[in-house]
Amino acid sequence: MEQTVYFEDYQIGSSRTTSGRTITETDFVVHAGHTGDFFPHHMDAEFMKTTPFGQRIAHGTLVFSVGVGLTASIINPVAFSYGYDRLRFIKPVFIGDTIKTRTTISAKEDDPKRPDCGRVIERCEVINQHGDVVLAADHIYIVERRDKPGGASTDGAKT
Amino acid sequence: MEQTVYFEDYQIGSSRTTSGRTITETDFVVHAGHTGDFFPHHMDAEFMKTTPFGQRIAHGTLVFSVGVGLTASIINPVAFSYGYDRLRFIKPVFIGDTIKTRTTISAKEDDPKRPDCGRVIERCEVINQHGDVVLAADHIYIVERRDKPGGASTDGAKT
Amino acid sequence: MEQTVYFEDYQIGSSRTTSGRTITETDFVVHAGHTGDFFPHHMDAEFMKTTPFGQRIAHGTLVFSVGVGLTASIINPVAFSYGYDRLRFIKPVFIGDTIKTRTTISAKEDDPKRPDCGRVIERCEVINQHGDVVLAADHIYIVERRDKPGGASTDGAKT
């Protein structure tokens, strides 16, 4: 689905939580095969028994990719992803954990290079079944302004 | 393979480049299926013909995950990944592009919470077959110091 | 996302079309591997050159599964899938075709076994980039009535 939301329409503090997804052993194996990272932390149950974790832990990029993927439900055609700041791996994710992602609009800024756009910062928190935040990151979107500084509104200009 | 490298041993400016990997249509489909992100930007060739890109573009999380995965060759048992700063999606990656990752030690810092460790910042740049940087990020490692502030060296303590 | 829609609220003739998805060679290989159907119609390009199709054709179950999957965006907690009637494989789907699914509420019926529910028939048509219907089926949902025959409305009873 598609929903046009202009820079002006983002409300700081507005938040939503995705549906949940259980992270399976399959996801570990798929992610290793997709990325080529077969480090024993993710793939060797015997080795991990000898560590404080006691079991395999998910790749950071797995939790990030799936956590971000959970939020991919509505397309905003006047926004694009610029990048992420402060991506942090806070707690391990184990096989069988169920994660959700909570996104919160945390800041809005001018975009120094694009006067017709602004930057929207969306705080992403990946949360497990115990309510613990396991990964956090600030997603930076570049979003068109409805009211362009030097001209007419673009409202309705999209088809 | 495993290679112990202490905080003191990281050299600012030292750099390495991974082997290359061609990003295939399969990687797009696998990443969509892994993350649940089936946005038409990645999955709908007809739609993308109508955009300035002209074709499907890789998920940002795909380029990040595979780009980081390319660096996963040697385990440093005295380091762990803390997170990433300034992750930026700089250029699109298309089906058939071949990427490599260049990593450069760019900074070393004290870790405010862990006196026995320091922070090593590794600049990661994912580069395509034209030499363009398509994604960049600063990887933050927490690395043990060989010489702990309040005590004996841990040299040789690892087995 | 979740949206409660009772039997009374389905409107015959209401229709929606999903976003598109390009069916790739990867989808053929994944579907063969998932189902165990490696018939040469789907897997042997040389053999298919000798047939009127001239190339590999998608499994019927692939087009059905992906076509139905494209509609899986909003959960209706008061409905469940009962089955399908008149599933027909109308035209072949080739590697590189892009499909969308158009769903239309085509009929509503009492459910003989469940007086508190009704049957909603949703016509599903999978359409390729040329506008041709390649697969059609009538999806039967069992949906709760807001006004139960022998009792109070359940409006608001769901949380």
Added chain:
Amino acid sequence: MEQTVYFEDYQIGSSRTTSGRTITETDFVVHAGHTGDFFPHHMDAEFMKTTPFGQRIAHGTLVFSVGVGLTASIINPVAFSYGYDRLRFIKPVFIGDTIKTRTTISAKEDDPKRPDCGRVIERCEVINQHGDVVLAADHIYIVERRDKPGGASTDGAKT
């Protein structure tokens, strides 16, 4: 393998049962990734604990695709699949269930549009390890007649 069977040769009541296949958590994850259907019924173990099922249930399209795939062992070059009628999802399939498919020739009909062919109805029943039918459907094949109404036998005409 290939085996030519003409319309006249199908025997109503003849039946066969495939070998078995255990439906794994991997199949759930693969099917979600293949179809894009990540509904919590299939993917969120925590949510499903709160429902009468108590655990994740397989996608209907998974059981159908794998159940049909189990029957794909012998190619009949004078038959093709026309579609399915009365596809019904009868019981849930859980992770770890083992299914087989029993097919029975249940009817033979003239094909109104193709005098040289007839329709063969094959009843497909997917059965779990408890002997319960979990899915049923009537598969419709269009099959060439050996004795064409207006002409010579085609026996031996295929190579």
Added chain:
Amino acid sequence: MEQTVYFEDYQIGSSRTTSGRTITETDFVVHAGHTGDFFPHHMDAEFMKTTPFGQRIAHGTLVFSVGVGLTASIINPVAFSYGYDRLRFIKPVFIGDTIKTRTTISAKEDDPKRPDCGRVIERCEVINQHGDVVLAADHIYIVERRDKPGGASTDGAKT
């Protein structure tokens, strides 16, 4: 399907050829992800342009696994696989090549350790669309004798 064939019943020189399968880029990516072998020979199209091959070549283990898999159609319950001799990678397999496997019973031997069994050597040749043998190996089966040296026939003992 299952078919009991005793040691005595194998005919030296008897041969069969499987159906074909086109080796796709997807198979390369899946095999790399399955095995962890991301060597540039298989994964880096740019690098391979600089070699005499001019393009990516399939993993030896891919051609072996798929070539052997093509033969897996009939289960012989009185035989098991002992191993392979003289496995040779004869020619490269490229993306888009279509392979078949020809198996020929090439020898029968006593089994020194199992008097009730014999060894059957099945020559496996994987052949591409040009008729070239790309991989060959001698598959060794241990097969029960119908007439056990020290006792009664087991004919009919299997159910």
Added chain:
Amino acid sequence: MEQTVYFEDYQIGSSRTTSGRTITETDFVVHAGHTGDFFPHHMDAEFMKTTPFGQRIAHGTLVFSVGVGLTASIINPVAFSYGYDRLRFIKPVFIGDTIKTRTTISAKEDDPKRPDCGRVIERCEVINQHGDVVLAADHIYIVERRDKPGGASTDGAKT
């Protein structure tokens, strides 16, 4: 990574052991889907309960492919794989077993057809978490000699 090792530099008896990898149910399902071998030995938990194994066992080609894949860490640009001798499936591998591969240089031979090269035999043993060898094979490499019989050293000739 790349490391040039000439025929003269291989030391008979030198050995290394890879990191470990837990063989998961996912690997079974992926391998079946990759090769098309869905024999009940690997895929039907109910059937396997009735056998002496008591549970599903890994495909021989799975253990071989993953066991060999574990060794794929350093590229030797002056060597290529010629084939394998004496590949033996010694013990079953079950879901949840963790395997490593130990490689030992066991022999060096002249190559009758390539005077500038020699053959290096690397004994490969795949070992489970109990220390049992589950698969063994002799890998044959063709490796360039540093000192070519009829000419100058090639040392440094590679770029």
